[in-house]
Amino acid sequence: MRINGRIRVREVMAIGPDGAPLGVVPTAKALAIAQTHGLDLVEVSPTANPPVCKILDFGKYLYELAKRERESKKHQISSKLKELKFHVNTDAHDFMVKMRHAEDFLFKGMKVKLLIVLRGREMMLQDAALQKARRIIAELEHVATADQDPKLVGRNVNIMLTPLPVQRRSRKLTAEEPEEEPSGTVA
Template structure:
């Protein structure tokens, strides 16, 4: 059985978890490793049960009356707690919100940069609050700002959907976009670019016989004959083939 030691758990409501000899209650409610209640026992009996089973007595509910303890290996207990906290942080991460600010006269390049940031947030399961603020006389042309926001929402449709239609509040237009489920959400553009096109290179085509390039210098053409100098069967007089395309060319020495 492991030695008593406090455990400082991040994110838990208690500064540490008491185990074994650190438990102060006179009697405790004991839960087995299979999560079944074994009953209320004096602390000494509960420690003896843990010792016989080769596990630890871990206090999981110190504020209960009597405190609730569990017979479990402390390493296994820590693993389960960390796994639960990780799942909780994942759900809390989904509730986070990032803000992207636009303007009625935003530059197209800046628009794309803001759009890329919003895609990053949605792919990280975070909500995006889009805010457009009118400055000075821009309030006279609210339709331009509304078009910018609607265009921004439309561009993000593969990754998220608006919780409501864009609203004008004072000098601001705002809308909140929630990420789509992963099975319905498009892949991140950087992930698509990293995969790249999966097209094999085109095979090299060999030229058919009779169309091979001949070595030439200026207008001179060199004709190579065999050592015997005999004409091939079906050839024209002079050792040239009847359908030789070079038969009409002037041969220079």
């Protein structure tokens, strides 16, 4: 992006500080108008014939561009994917810890891929693995939906969970625990 003296063409289509077109003017005249207003002549469309230049505050212009870029990044949906592995015989406490992690990830808007891994002789427990997968989906339905029914792929039962829209998400598994008061006597 060229500004002020770096604009090397003879004539430019100038746009004034108020946004009104000034028409095709010599570059020197457009630069003089910009300097009388204490602003810069900025080439915004170099490929046009003649090039389009605006009279504006260049620092403010860069700030506005950066601000617009930040805003657009803020509204982009992040597509992070988290993966959690379970086993058919995962203990109840470990199961709840992993469920809380899954709920946290989903509440933050991340997709979660859950794998129930079947090792060795656990392949005989495919029905139990599918039942556990349905239980996981049921326990997380307040924060996510399953993309498809759980299915056995190789030695794993795969479940892909997508978070619900922000307004419909709620927390059930992650309850804030009350703080314990210190017990004991002071002597």
